[in-house]
Every structure is written in structure tokens, then in C-alpha cells.
Amino acid sequence: MHYLHRGDDAECNGSPAKRCRLRRRTESVRRSRPPFPWFGMDIGGTLVKLVYFEPVDITAEEEQEEVENLKSIRRYLTSNVAYGKTGVRDVHLELRNLTMCGRTGNLHFIRFPTQAMPRFIQMGRDKNFSSLHTTLCATGGGAYKFENDFRSMADLELLKLDELDCLIRGLLYVDRVSFNGHPECYYFQNPADTESCVKKPCTLEDPFPMLLVNIGSGVSILAVYSENDYKRVTGTSLGGGTFLGLCCLLTGCETFEEALEMASKGDSTNVDKLVKDIYGGDYERFGLQGSAVASSFGHMMSQDKRDSISKEDLARATLVTITNNIGSIARMCAVNEKIERVVFVGNFLRINTVSMKLLAYAMDFWSKGQLRALFLEHEGYFGAVGALMELLKTTEDP
Amino acid sequence: MDKSITLPPDEIFRNLENAKRFAIDIGGSLTKLAYYSTVQHKVAKVRSFEQNAELYEISEQEEVTARLHFIKFENAYIETCLDFIRDHLVNTGTKVIKATGGGAHKFKELIERKLGLKVDKEDEMTCLIRGCNFVLRNIPHEAFVYAKHADSEFRFQTTHPDIFPYLLVNIGSGVSIVKVESEDKFERIGGSSIGGGTFWGLGALLTKTKRFDELLQLASKGQHASVDMLVRDIYGGSYGSLGLTGDLIASSFGKSATADKGFSKEDMAKSLLHMISNDIGQLACLYAKLHNLSRVYFGGFFIRGHPVTMHTITYSINFFTKGEVQALFLRHEGYLGAIGAFLKGAEEDNPNQYSWGENYAGSSGLMSVSPEMNPMQRARSGTFDMLEMDRLERQLVNLPLLQDPSSYIPDTMDLTEDALAREYWLSCFEEALDGVVKRAVASQPDIPEAIERSEKFRQKYRHKLQTLRQQPFAYGSLTVRSLLDTREHCLNEFNFPDPYSKIKQRENDMALRYYQKAVKSLEQLSWEQRQFALVRGVLAGNVFDWGAKAVSDVLESDPEFGFDEAKRHSLRPALLLQGPPHKCALFFVDNSGVDIILGVMPFVRELLSRGTEVVLASNSGPALNDVTNGELQILTERIAAMDPVIQAGLRDDRLTLVQSGSSSPCLDLSRLDKVLAMVVRERQTDLVIIEGMGRALHTNYYARLSCESLKTAVIKNSWLAERLGGKLFSVVFKYEVPPGKPSQEDSSAPSTPS
8 A cells, every 4th residue: 555645744834835736736647647536436236436536635726726517526425425315425434634646635424225226327428527538447237337427428447446455455445444443443342142242343454365245236255365366265145135035025125224123122932933933942962052043934834823923024034034144154265264254244144234243143142252353433435445445556657 | 523434444544453652743734644563474484304204394374473554644534534543543551642733733633633642842943954864764765866857866875884974854834954963963054934834825825726736737837037127138148258158047926016917827837946046945955065965865746756846946956056965855754753743652662773665565655746747646546545664574684885975776677767678678567567476376275265366466566666667766776676575565465475485495405406416526626627517507596586587487398407417508617716716705696596506505615625715695585486484494404415515615614504684676775784794794795696686686786895706696587687688697707906906807798608
């Protein structure tokens, strides 16, 4: 990350604005700093994650020179917290006073459904985005899927980036710059006990090797040995998309927030068959606790129970089923790869304490304390951050 | 409950009179009952007479043998069945019934009240593993690989002598993954709550369909791509750098959150099936990898013969292991719990000390559960599925001279995979049926009810052939051997233990009269001429085979068809007996009469004269006109009385008669009498001769042995001769030397008569 902090802030201090600007411009040319706006985009199966760097060190002259549509983009993004019906800025995640490529600014985190992608491209055309001559760095499957649409509809060329490269680069960067002075990383203390289970910040010092479990619509599991040395161990199609999809079908809900809200009120043991429901208690021959789930949705084999079940219980059972399954696969991969640190990221974990605690518990319990589950505050945005960094990097090394 | 069902006593719950040691496995929808019983049936015996015109006396005696019965039926019939058992249970000291399965608890009171037996519960998983070990050990072709789009959906695996270690993935309502290392050592290494119950429960919620089978039906008609988010839905194509193709599922049910329209039941069921199968497959692979296991068997009600789930699990395992691990399924998977519970209760009988064999006459065979695939199955008798296993008199082991026991496949042609050959042989056996029935009746001229029994035999065997036409995989790989063995089992079932006994006796008697003359004429020949003549003699003798239709037609119509006649059909020999003499030759013999007496014995004599010890292996029990060990004992004594060479051989223990352990016209070198294996080892056998179509052509043609071997037969079937590129009465004379040993001559068959 040699290109990030050059200590050039000091050069500006106490200098007349003009000289500073001049120097900065020449420096910008020398280092071929990309022109604003700086975006990084991650177009996933369900959500588009967008990070936007808002420079706060803009001089008056710079502001004068700034073309109108660039200004309007900046104002539009920074003065709103919601865009259209479905776009949201996660204000609480904003990274303030960050220095990137010699500029100081705030990094904004914005998301909207992938379904709204055509409208987004439309907007890019309406705002004449292509005139800004910026490179739009994009990762995620959508970078490939929508490449033609960007070109034909908005006259924009995407710089397509691999999503796993971006994920790892972005994650390591955000962890390094920290979350406005606080640790980016956290874990759950006492995961076995719901009463005393608490979130604790921690550092991701010496992060390798780590098992990185990215839970988006689906799940990818990576073994990461260094920033550039990693492999995708496996993946599963039972991910966030499965949770939301099944919840919509089972309960008629429409959003992730709604589904989680219902799940938080439900009781999965009315839906799942537990070991004790079958054996009357623990299954001692195999060391299975009576409270362990023997069959997810197992009670739903019975018509009577299907007729009397609540939507909340169904939502909870769906959440627990998907989460435990991810935990189980992640744990097996950790053992097979001989990695003790498991980092869970992805938007499935957004506002989803239930799943995080379950994962923390599952890692701890099944490994007898050997494995630790770690979580990161910027859950699903690392791919987009990684894409932005690629923008700053590529233009730097011609 | 269907009270109207009546149970025919001679078809279901057979041999209840002597039943003991009951075990029951009650699952979610099916009950499996197991019991041990003894079966009284006729066996053929021969006994030598000193002062009699007859060569030996033939008698049919009653013999009691042990049999295991396993019956599977729907839980709805449980009360009817218990009543039936109570009414037919005559006299048993049984006080306890072993029980396992989730339903054992629910029906405990009913069973105790109806049968007056104490229900003794056994651990489900322990029973499952015990049962699994038992079938893997005792039933060849128990395990199979499922391939939906292949010519034959079921590819059966040869039984490995060493069945451990393996992984058993039991998919019931949840999933248990068990690592089995030995008979008693196994461990549940993992599991998952996403299993059959999840498919059923979640499927019922999503589709409002109640029954598991119906859900599978729905799934088999659905398109999951409308519900699932595929890689191409995200990428627009494949994710090339990771090698993920566009049609892979990225997120199960991923489209159902955003779609504004509803989904069809079929599509949702299909998506759910994929989700669950893939998940189980993935976990199984992770565990297999962690424990370094390559044999992974799948069972449980989620699998239970359902082509749909076998296919999706197979697909998943292939995907996650890149083809390194194959998903294996079991023909008798549904019976494992009942078998295991039974074995737990029968420990004092030491059932694991014996070898057992599947009785083809009494077993239903593998039925596909899919009604489209199997229109026959839902007939009334399909409600009850049966497995019967006979306790074999002898423990069966591998021939120690097999080059690679784990890759040995006895059968030359797999009719499950070869539709043309299957059609030919099924028709061939159907056409021959009249003759077999006639022969069976003729073998019991003084017993009036023999005709009635012979008709029952006809019906039974014809039904088997019809079943096999529909479902060639019913009893494992369909082969000429299995068709022959099934016929033998059916004949035995209806008390025709040895339809050819009289014919064999007559022919043995006649051939004996020519023995001295034949030996004398051989002795007059020069050494080289004699070698030719000896081989020609074996081949000519082998033409006399009532089992082969082409020959029996000639034999029936032309009583003058003599040995010299047959000799003309034979051919050029090979110089097998050149060079230093062998230490010991093992000779698997075929037919009685001319074949054994005038063909084989002079050859044996030559071997003995050369200083080679000889072990003659013949069938333990009758099959067609093959000479049995009992008959051969008598014949050899008679010959010894005429021939000092044979006499000396017997006296000095250089000529030994052993039984093969089989009652089949074919030969499975992986299931031979333990004594035979011991003798072969002790004598340092270095030459194996296998004679006859059944043993050297239908089976073992491709068998690789670790010593010199000769496979020889006369092709007495024109279709087969044509298929092998020869003519009727062509000769197979296949002399092979294992790699690394000097060859004398390697002539391969078939060669046309000279």
C-alpha cells in the first residue's frame, strides 16, 4: 500500500493556497492521480455496493474548476442518505478524514439492489457521467453482466476486477486504516451463553492465514495466506439469498429487514426437530445433546404442526438453518485447511446479530474452543473498497 | 389401515413355523421384519454300493438348512402382519424381539400385546452399521454406482474382500456421517440437520404437498433455474477464473426474493432437492477428505432407491470431489437396520462366522420406486418386499491365486449393460424352460405331486425372467451366471434338488465302461501324439453337456451320438505339458459322464505321471449335469480300482478331491470353499485349469491368475460362438502365463475346428 500515505500533507501546511494547489497539481500529474470522482463498485447477485471518496481538501480554485456534473454528483451523494426508493447510504460506516492517494476525504458506503442496476446506468447517462473521463472500477459478477449495458447505454467503460482479489485487498485496507480510530474487527465473548455473550473489539494483527467466509447471496470460502496468496476452498449455494428467498416464500415478507425482524421474534424449535424430540434426551452413543437440531424443518413433516406454525417461527428456523449450515461447512474447511481464524463477512451479517452469535457459538462449540469467529464492521463493502483501490493503483502505475 | 389385506402364507412370512429370533425395524413409513428360520427341503445324495448293478444309489433326503427372512411392508399393515405372525408361529422358544428405528417406541405396546414378546430396543446406528457390514460381506453386487444417463443406470461394484474402512452417510430426517473401521469400531464423525426431514417439511410448506414421494415426483418434473440464482444470473456467463460454469447454482432460492410472480410447485421442489442434495454431498466430501476415505455409501429414507435423489447426490459428489469419490448405494439399504437388529439378537448363533448367500428365488430384488420406471411394482405383491438369505454350508473365500482380488469380476458379459445380449439370453432361458420343467418332472417319476410343483417352478422362474426383462438390475448385474443360479434356486425352492441325477448316473456308468479302453489307446500313442489326444479328449468330453441346448438337442434326438463323433468337432491342442512338471494343478471340472471320466481323468493321469499333484474341484451341490463332489468321490474310487496310477495318486494323497463350495454351473473365484483355498495354498499350486462354458467362458474368461492357467471349453451355443467370431462347437483354449513368467504358448480363443 505504498501509494497511500506519502506524508505530503506536511508540504501543504502553512503554504499559500496557490502554491499548494500548484504543487499538488504537478504532483498529481507526476503520480498520475486519477481525476475525480473516485468510485469503487461491487455488483453482486442481490446488492450493488458502492464506495465513494468525497475529497474534503478541495480548494476554492479547485471548486471553481470543478465541472458542474461532478459537483452535483458529490452533492447528491453526500447530502442524501437515501437514493430513490431503494438506495441507502450507511452513514454509520463512513470513514472520515481518510487520506487516499494524497487526498483527504470521507469514504461513503452506499448500497442498492442489483435489480435497480438499469436505473443506475440510466442515471449515469442522464448525468453525462462519461464526460468526466473517470475510470469506473467494478467488481462482482455484475461487472461482467452489465458491462455491455454500461457501454451501450451510458458510454462508460468498466474496469472489471476479480471479486475475490478486491475482497481481500479491501478487507486488509479497511482493517489497517481502522474504523475512525476504533478497531474494525470484533468477536463475541462467551458465545455459549446468550446472557453474557457480548461483542468485543479486537485487532486483526498478523492476519494470516485466515479462512475468509463471504456470505452474500451465496457463500464463498477462501483460505488466505497473504494479500496475494489465497485460494477459494469451496462455496455453498445456501447463503443470504437462500435465507431471504425462502423467507419471502414462507412468510410473504419482502425485505431482508422484515425477514430479520420476524426471525428475531420467532422460535425455531417449533419448526426444527431436536435430538430430544427423537430420543427423548441426549443421544449419548454419539455424544449429541438433546438440544441439538436433528432435522431442520423436521416438525413440518406433520400436517398439524404445519397448520399451526407462526411466520416468525418459520423465519427464525430459516435463519438458524442457513446460518448453522454455513458454520458447519466453514468449520470443516478450517479443519481441512488447518486454519484457526475464521473471518465472516458479507451483507448477510448486516444487522444480523442472531447469525453472528450462532456462528461464534458454532465455531467455539464444535472445535472445543480451537476456532474463533471474527467479524468486521464493514461486512459487505470490502469488494467495493478493493475496487476503488484498484482505481488508485492502476492509474498510478502506467 | 387396510384390513382387507390377506396374506398368502406360502408367499410372505414364509417358514414361520420354525421361526425364531425376531427383529423389527420401524421407520417413518416402512416396517422391516427379520427372522431366522430353518427350511426343510430335499437334497440329492449319492451313496456307493459294492454289490449292485447300479453304479451308485441316488436318494433325495430331507435336509434342514438355515435361512434368514427379511420382509418390508408399509406401517399401515403392521397390525395385520403381527396378527398373521401370531397365528402362524407354531413353536418357538423366542421370548424377545429386537427392535430399532424411530417407530419402535411408538409400536412397542402393540408388538408386545400381539406377539407376547418382550420388545428389546437396540441402538439405531449400531444396527445400521452391523447390517451394512453384513450385506457388504455376503452379497456380491450389493453396492452400485448410479448413472442416470448411462445405458444401464446401475453399475454394480464387485465386493472387495476387505470392506473397511468406509463412510456411511445416512440421510434420514437429518444426516449422520459415520466412519466405520471394523465390525465393532465406528464413530459418528459428523452430520447435518439438513436432511430428508428438511426436504419433506420445507417442501410441504412450500408446495402444500403432503407426501414425501409426491414431493420427489414434483421435483423430478421441475426446473430449478427459475427459482435459483445461477452463476450466469450474476455474471451473465461463467466465472471463468474460478472455473465456475454459468449453470452452477450461486444461491439456492436466490430468485424468490425478488421475483414478482409465483413459482410452480415443481420448480420449488426441484430447487429444494438440489439445495439439500448438494449440501449433503458437500459435507460428505469434506468428511471423506478429512478422514481420507474413498468409499462412501449413502442410505436412509431420502435415498431408498429413489432415482431422483440418487442422481442429485451422485452429481453433487462428482462435483465436489472432481470425480475422485464415487457415491455408492446399496441394493438392500432399506433392510440394514432390521438385519443389524437381528444380528444383535442372534449373536449366540455367530451368524458372522458363516457365509450367507442371497436366495434369488425368495428375494424380490431391487425395485425402482419410481412408478414410471416400474409399472409392475405397484401390483399387490409389491406391497411386500422380501429378502431371503441362505446360510451356506461352508465359509467362502477368495482363490488365493487371483492376481488382484479387488478387481476380479467373475462374469465375462454384463447383460445389464448389453441390451442385445440380454435379450438373447432372456429369450434363450425362456425357451429352455419347458425342457427344464420336463426334466424336473422326469427326475421324480414316482411322486405324483411333482407335476404340480414343476408348474409352480415354471411360474416362479418365468416371473423372475419377466422381472429381469423390466429391471435387469434387480439382483445386481444380470449375467448368464445369475440367470443359471436363479434357475437352480427356483428348482431347489420347489424341491427339485437334482433333476439330472439319473442321467448323470447313466452316463457315468457308461463312460466308466470305456475308461480302460481309452487309457490303453492313449498309452499306445507317442508322447507328442498323446498330448494332442489328451487335450482333444478333454474338449471332446466337454461337448457332452445337457446344459447346452445345441447339444441336448443332439443328445435327445441321436442316442448314437458318441465320443468319437464328438471328437471330430474338436481341434488343435497346445503343448501345455512341455517343460518341467508343475508342482500342483488345480482342475475345476464340469460335466459328469464322458467329460469327467474320458476327458478329464486321462488328463489327470498324465499330470500325475509327470509328477504333478492334482486337486480336482467340483461342485458341492448339484447344478445341471455337472459332476458333484459326492459323485466324483465314487467315480474316482471306481477308476482307481481299474487304474493303478489313479489309485497310487489317491493313496499317496497326490490326487485330492475338494468341493468348490458352489452349486452353480458357473464359477466365482472370489467365493470358494475355505478348505479349497487352504489346500491350494498348502500344495503350492502353480497351474489352474478351468473347464467348460459356464466356468471358463461365461465366467472367468478374463480372470487373471498369479500362476499359469488354462481355460478351455467348447462353445455349444451358436449365438455366443458368432458373437466371439467363431462357429458352433468352436473351442476356447486359453493358456495364460502371468507377467514375469516364461510362456510356453499363448493361444487365444476361439479357434475354429480343424
